[in-house]
Amino acid sequence: MKILAGIWNNFFYEPILWLLTILYNLSFQNLGLAIIMVTVLIRVALLPLILPSLRSAKKMQDLQPQMANLKRRFAHDRKKHTQEQLRLYKQHGINPAAGCLPNLVQILFLIALYQVFFSTLSSGFNKEFLIWDLTKKDSTLILPILAGISQLILSKMMLPKNRTPVKGQGGMEEAVYSMQSQMLYLFPIMTVVIGWQFPSGLVLYWSVTTIFSIIQQYGVTGVGGLESWLRVVKK
Numbered sequence: 305m306k307i308l309a310g311i312w313n314n315f316f317y318e319p320i321l322w323l324l325t326i327l328y329n330l331s332f333q334n335l336g337l338a339i340i341m342v343t344v345l346i347r348v349a350l351l352p353l354i355l356p357s358l359r360s361a362k363k364m365q366d367l368q369p370q371m372a373n374l375k376r377r378f379a380h381d382r383k384k385h386t387q388e389q390l391r392l393y394k395q396h397g398i399n400p401a402a403g404c405l406p407n408l409v410q411i412l413f414l415i416a417l418y419q420v421f422f423s424t425l426s427s428g429f430n431k432e433f434l435i436w437d438l439t440k441k442d443s444t445l446i447l448p449i450l451a452g453i454s455q456l457i458l459s460k461m462m463l464p465k466n467r468t469p470v471k472g473q474g475g476m477e478e479a480v481y482s483m484q485s486q487m488l489y490l491f492p493i494m495t496v497v498i499g500w501q502f503p504s505g506l507v508l509y510w511s512v513t514t515i516f517s518i519i520q521q522y523g524v525t526g527v528g529g530l531e532s533w534l535r536v537v538k539k
Contacts, residue, residue, distance in 0.1 A: 316416035321424060324417075328429060335425070336433025339505055343512040346413055347520075353409065354517075358524040361462065363398050365525060410513065414506065421503050438505035447507040448499030454514040456492040461521050463488070463529030 324342050331337040347354075370392060378385035392398075421439060425431070431439045435446075442448060499507040527534060 312416075316412055317419055320413065320416050321420050324420060324425075333430045334433065335429055335431060335438050335505065336436075336508060339433075339438070339508050340512050342417075343509050344516060346410075347513060347516045350409060351520075354520060355524065358521060360398050362525040363396050365528065367392065367396065367398075414509065417509055418502075418506055421505055425505070433504075433508070436504040436508075438508065439503050441501060442499075442504040442507060445496075445500060447504055447511060448496045451499045451507055451511040451514060452492040452496035454511055454518060455495045456489070457530065458514055458518050458521060459488050459491055460533065461518065461525070461528040461530045 320342065323345065324338055327338040327341045328335055331341065371389070374385055374388050374392070378388060425439060431437050435444065436442055495510070499510065521528070
């Protein structure tokens with residue numbers, strides 16, 4: 305346990321506290337700006353982990369016609385369909401689980417920032433940012449709603465565009481799509497509910513990191529599943 309605690313302090317807690325303190329002083333003791341800058345720096349540092357997962361998602365979107373063809377060919381042989389799907393993934397260098405590690409690391413940073421807030425920032429820092437006390441939860445719900453909306457946009461972008469699910473044929477790709485569809489609205493709602501309970505500073509961090517993720521997602525895969533919503537708005 306001491307080893308794990310040492311790793312946690314050396315690689316997550318203390319670096320974030322040190323970086324946040326430096327940026328707080330550089331931003332004329334503006335904690336909100338310091339959190340935004342920390343968020344951007346963390347996202348940039350995670351780029352080597354994030355970009356492969358985004359490129360893998362883009363490849364999966366590009367393979368949709370071939371995926372549909374596999375479903376037609378092996379509509380009544382789920383095992384063979386899954387095998388051919390995995391072979392296709394391997395052939396194009398796709399790892400369906402590529403996004404797990406970046407998400408895990410991002411959650412670890414969020415936990416570390418949470419600890420920094422409660423153990424250190426409750427005193428000695430200017431906690432005011434615009435209309436918020438960043439160490440208290442947002443009673444206006446502005447930040448939780450912003451976090452939820454940005455999460456909804458990101459979740460929709462991660463879905464393939466022009467994707468029509470075919471029921472009853474199974475396969476890994478179908479299972480992934482089904483899970484993404486179910487989480488499309490559930491995760492943003494959970495984000496709002498949880499964000500309402502967290503200090504505003506953490507919700508600010510989550511909002512900024514999600515917006516940054518939207519920019520990264522657009523740069524690699526385009527609007528993705530958001531295209532259907534954009535067509536409705538244009539009408």
